[in-house]
Amino acid sequence: RQAQYAALRSVPAVTLDEVKISLNINAGLLFDLPHLEESGADGIGLFRTELQFMISSTFPRLDQQTRMYKAIFDAAGGKPVVFRTLDVGGDKVLPYFQAVKEENPALGWRAIRMALDRPALFRTQIRALLRGAAGRELRILLPMIADVAELTEAKALIHKELGILKRHGKQEPSKLLIGAMVEVPALLWQLDEVMPLVDFVSVGSNDLLQFMFAADRSNEKVAGRFDNLNKAALRALRFIVLAGKRHDVPITLCGEMAGRPLEAMALIGLGFRSISMAPASVGPVKAMILSLDVGETAEKLLTLLDEDSGDLRDQLKAFAVE
Numbered sequence: 001r002q003a004q005y006a007a008l009r010s011v012p013a014v015t016l017d018e019v020k021i022s023l024n025i026n027a028g029l030l031f032d033l034p035h036l037e038e039s040g041a042d043g044i045g046l047f048r049t050e051l052q053f054m055i056s057s058t059f060p061r062l063d064q065q066t067r068m069y070k071a072i073f074d075a076a077g078g079k080p081v082v083f084r085t086l087d088v089g090g091d092k093v094l095p096y097f098q099a100v101k102e103e104n105p106a107l108g109w110r111a112i113r114m115a116l117d118r119p120a121l122f123r124t125q126i127r128a129l130l131r132g133a134a135g136r137e138l139r140i141l142l143p144m145i146a147d148v149a150e151l152t153e154a155k156a157l158i159h160k161e162l163g164i165l166k167r168h169g170k171q172e173p174s175k176l177l178i179g180a181m182v183e184v185p186a187l188l189w190q191l192d193e194v195m196p197l198v199d200f201v202s203v204g205s206n207d208l209l210q211f212m213f214a215a216d217r218s219n220e221k222v223a224g225r226f227d228n229l230n231k232a233a234l235r236a237l238r239f240i241v242l243a244g245k246r247h248d249v250p251i252t253l254c255g256e257m258a259g260r261p262l263e264a265m266a267l268i269g270l271g272f273r274s275i276s277m278a279p280a281s282v283g284p285v286k287a288m289i290l291s292l293d294v295g296e297t298a299e300k301l302l303t304l305l306d307e308d309s310g311d312l313r314d315q316l317k318a319f320a321v322e
């Protein structure tokens with residue numbers, strides 16, 4: 001199997017009916033970058049910047065962060081990288097920063113909430129990203145957006161930093177793209193306001209489903225109770241895809257479900273044309289894509305979503321086998 005997947009490395013991920021699917025990897029440390037070349041992925045769809053903060057014993061300083069981001073750009077060799085701003089809190093704790101224990105950390109002071117309450121920390125990271133990008137395309141992804149106002153506020157801080165960079169005569173990124181993660185259910189009902197404000201959207205299905213089903217993603221007792229391939233989940237994802245189409249905003253999904261071939265098949269059937277996953281999943285997902293007919297899959301999936309069809313996973317599996 002491994003050899004078979006390795007042989008697909010430079011084969012483009014194109015379906016039988018000639019739909020190109022962009023396959024990207026999730027990463028978090030410089031250490032992960034060789035996977036980009038090895039997997040033959042199109043880019044880094046999610047770079048979790050918090051990893052660098054988690055392995056450090058103090059807050060990484062501006063120059064340390066800048067060096068790190070520059071090194072990531074250099075190692076990516078021109079392939080696109082989506083840098084997600086600091087997403088600590090919840091299950092990811094910084095021992096030197098978060099002293100107060102929370103009752104419901106997943107619903108607590110984390111990600112963009114922390115960034116907006118501590119703008120100096122957020123602005124330092126943005127400054128480092130802008131400096132590290134120098135002359136290259138910078139994609140910034142904002143985690144845990146629950147309200148349009150958070151997006152507007154974060155964007156204003158980013159543009160403030162861009163202004164400072166220009167005034168200091170430093171080299172700007174060749175292009176700046178700002179995206180929002182859709183992972184808090186409340187955002188689903190603000191997509192028509194969100195889309196005009198962003199250059200791209202990335203669905204964080206791990207958190208989105210945990211919140212939709214009120215089931216802690218790290219609690220094994222409940223995490224397995226709700227299937228990702230259930231109607232509510234797939235309808236929500238379809239809803240996001242349609243909003244992206246309406247506003248002509250590129251949509252991608254970077255949660256764990258993108259890395260499982262059956263789930264990836266369903267996502268493509270729903271209309272996703274870009275997904276991001278753990279590096280080891282690129283081979284198996286690509287093998288699935290090479291034998292997929294998107295037209296047929298979409299038809300099947302949309303019919304299943306409309307009718308009273310019973311267990312979707314079983315039906316999708318039967319369809320895949322056929």
Ligand code: PEP
Nearest residue numbers: 183204205206207254255
């Ligand atoms: C997600 O929530 O789906 C996601 C990709 O981000 P993380 O797993 O880092 O929360």
Ligand code: MG
Nearest residue numbers: 183204206207
């Ligand atoms: Mg998340």
